[in-house]
Amino acid sequence: MSLAPSQETLWEYMSYFSxxxxxxxxxxxxxxxxxxxxxxxxxxxxxVTDAAWRQDALRLRFADLSRNPKMYLASGAEVPFTSVDVRDLSGEEQRLHVWQLINDERYRLFDFVVGPLWSVVLVRIADSTYILTVNLSHAIADGASLGVLLGDIREAYLHRAGRKQAPPELSVGFVDLAREQAAGQSGQGGKEEYWRSRLSGRDARLIFPVTGSGAETALTHEAMYPFEFPQRMVEVLPAVALRARIAPFAALLGAYAVSLALRTGHDDLVIGTVTGGRDLPGSQYLVGQFTNNVYVRAEVRPGATVGEAVRQVANEFRLAVRNVASFKTIASAANPKFCDERPWPFFHLYDAWFQQLVPDRNPEFPGFAVEKVTANYSPQAAPAGKQAWSMSADAPARLPVWMKRGAPAVMVNSDGSGGFVVHSPRFYSVETVAEIVSGYLRTLSAFLDDPGRRVAEM
Known part of the structure; x- marks a missing residue:
């Protein structure tokens, strides 16, 4: 079978860099x-084996690694489970060893042809204390899939331990949803024309000043700049968005677009974002790469009020979601030479990125205390042979794409409490990111408190 439409963006992305x-x-x-x-x-x-049999995506393999690869479902469910016991290590030695194991997982090179494209590692650090790491290739899974897989493993474990009945069979599978997407995301029904009208003839820009640390920082290094919305904003946003007849996320997106227009002086921007892609009943229980990127045209006129400008962006977001299409459809509409210039990654389609995160996962496991573990997975600390990507011979030609890949991208929490900005410190300083966040908060405050204020007065 061919890639699902929702897999096309990532495949093009990976093919460009590798x-x-x-x-x-x-x-x-x-x-x-x-x-x-x-x-x-x-x-x-x-x-873990039960989960592999339950979820089609966990048995996906690639028949080839071409620009338009074919996939198939493996007939067996190889167990990608590793158990490591480090109880004989103590103190700092154990801690460093565990982080090294986790870091190795973070940079695991999955074999797309042989498979499997996921792994589970259990590290025993004390008699009744473990670190469980679940890792999936983004080619076969999206952010929501991690929660789904953890839930499947939990339910299967409780069944294996004789504490629960076997979970019910899934009503749909990866193949079903992929076919549904293919039918609904073709260029038919005016979708190709919609994207041509929004994106054709536009060259995505680097709208943020390059102020980073330079070549001493790894190209792949990412930093996170956390921020919080003041509690007052969190409390009033739903009511203000309701009065404006837009969704709270659309309001947050619109305010960000307006803040960027004010910061950069560009009154015509494209903001990239993502949709869940799980519209088929039962698809919320599936592992798979189902998210779809959409690109929102934001025309922020100085004479408009802040409220009008935010609503314009929100309405464009609604239209973009209504016209969700495969990456190839959108890219071909935006760039008539797309087929000749492949691999042509999605960074060419937008000026800035803004998305909502899936809810944080801290899975309940009856009878156990479970706590999420965070660690520094900096590519600069990756072991030899594990670091993702290196500059190739045509580095100067690729550098603008690296800059776009590392440009400040806003990720807001699902509960609307705040979020963080992901950026490459090689190209963008923390001071630049702090200014972006500060401007965003000012604009959002204006939308919530004084939506009749003119953009030109901001």
């Missing part, structure tokens, strides 16, 4: 958890 083997981009989704309790390791290993 044309010989897209897997070498090492774009993985990983989370680690500390588990306290009397864990049955054999039952957990069996539960």
């Amino acid at each position: 044309p010989d083997n897209p897997a070498d981009a090492r774009i993985n989704l990983m989370e680690s958890f500390r588990i306290e309790g009397d864990l049955d390791v054999a039952a957990l290993a069996s539960a």
